[in-house]
Amino acid sequence: MEGKVVFITGAARGQGRSHALRLAEEGADIIAMDIAGPVEGFSQYEPASPDDLAQTVREVEALDRRIIAEEGDVRNPDRLKEVVDKGVAELGGRLDGIVANAAIANINHWHAFSQEEWQTTIDINLTGVWNTVRAAAPTMIDAGNGGSIVLISSANGIKAGPFNAPYNAAKFGVTALGKSFAMEMSKQRIRVNTIHPGPVDTLMGNGAMGIIGDLDRESPGILPMANVWPRPEGDPNFMSPREISNAILYLLSDESTWTTGLAMNVDQGMSQY
Structure with a gap:
């Protein structure tokens, strides 16, 4: 990745910070x-803060790399373009990679989600990915140097998870977007792939699993549908965000120049049965 510039959304903490540091x-x-x-209406886990984003900056700079960090909402296409344009201008006029990572999640029975929760989830997790690519990919296309885009879907974007209907719908949509973009950008040598994480050790991931357990006790028998493949006793149930970052590194690097349209599962078998 030496000398390359990558745009990452949702980079203040969790998976997004991990991706920034690994790259x-x-x-x-x-x-x-x-x-x-x-985010309005979403309170099941602590939101990221400006201090979190500042910490990402400090950790990237400690690796002797440059970083331009800005606050912005992926629901706002104009703001996305402002951030991309500023970053590209300050980092040498190039953009080599995009990681559309920003997402939210609330957990509930399908009938208990409000209309606002449904719409906000779709707006951030699906339309936000669309907005991100629309704002940033033209810079790659205009440069004529190719590039690589990674959309963060989920194991729930291949096999729906319980108590997660809006999130499932959005992440299935991200999977479809990845394949659509891959076909249409192939002539510009821009590769587009999706990654499908399973349980990841983040505030969002841990918060979700605790609530899912409570809901399963109200409606038993559904949670086993999301089983992961067995691991040795004592192994952690949640993977480190770095596991996802390693997959992103491969897909953004020149080691994967013939890999496009791929839905890559990093999910401990969750989406396989």
């Missing part, structure tokens, strides 16, 4: 964006 370790400079604040 910076391999030489990339980073354009980072995060809402860095609460």
Whole structure:
């Protein structure tokens, strides 16, 4: 990744920060964006903050890489373009990679979600990915140097998870977007792939699993449908965000120049049965 520039949404903490650091370790400079604040109607886990985004900056700079970090909402296409344009201008006029990572989740029975929760989930998790690519990919196309885009879907974007209907719908949509973009950008040598994480050790991931357990006790028998493949006793149930970052590193690097349209599962078998 030496000398490359990558745009990452949802970069203040969790998976987004991990992706920024892993790519910076391999030489990339980073354009980072995060809402860095609460999303209306979503309170099942603590939101990211401006301090979190500042911490991402400090950790990337400690790796002797450059980073442009801005607050912004992926529901706002104009803001996305402002951030991309500023980052590209300050980091040498190029953009080599995009990681559409920003997402939210609330857990509930399908009938208990409000209309606002449904719409906000779709707006951030699906339309936000569309907005991100629309804002950033033209810079790659105009440069004529190709590039690589990674959309963060979910194991729930291949096999729906329980108590997660809006999130499932959005992540299935992300999977379809990835394949659509891959076909249409192939002539510009831009590769587009999706990654499908299973349980990841983040505030969002841990918060969701605790609530899912409570809901399963109200409606027993559904949770086993989301089983992962068995692991040795004592192994952690949640993977480190770095496991996802390693997959992103491969897909953004020149080691994967013939890989496009792929839905890559990093999910401990969750989507397989």
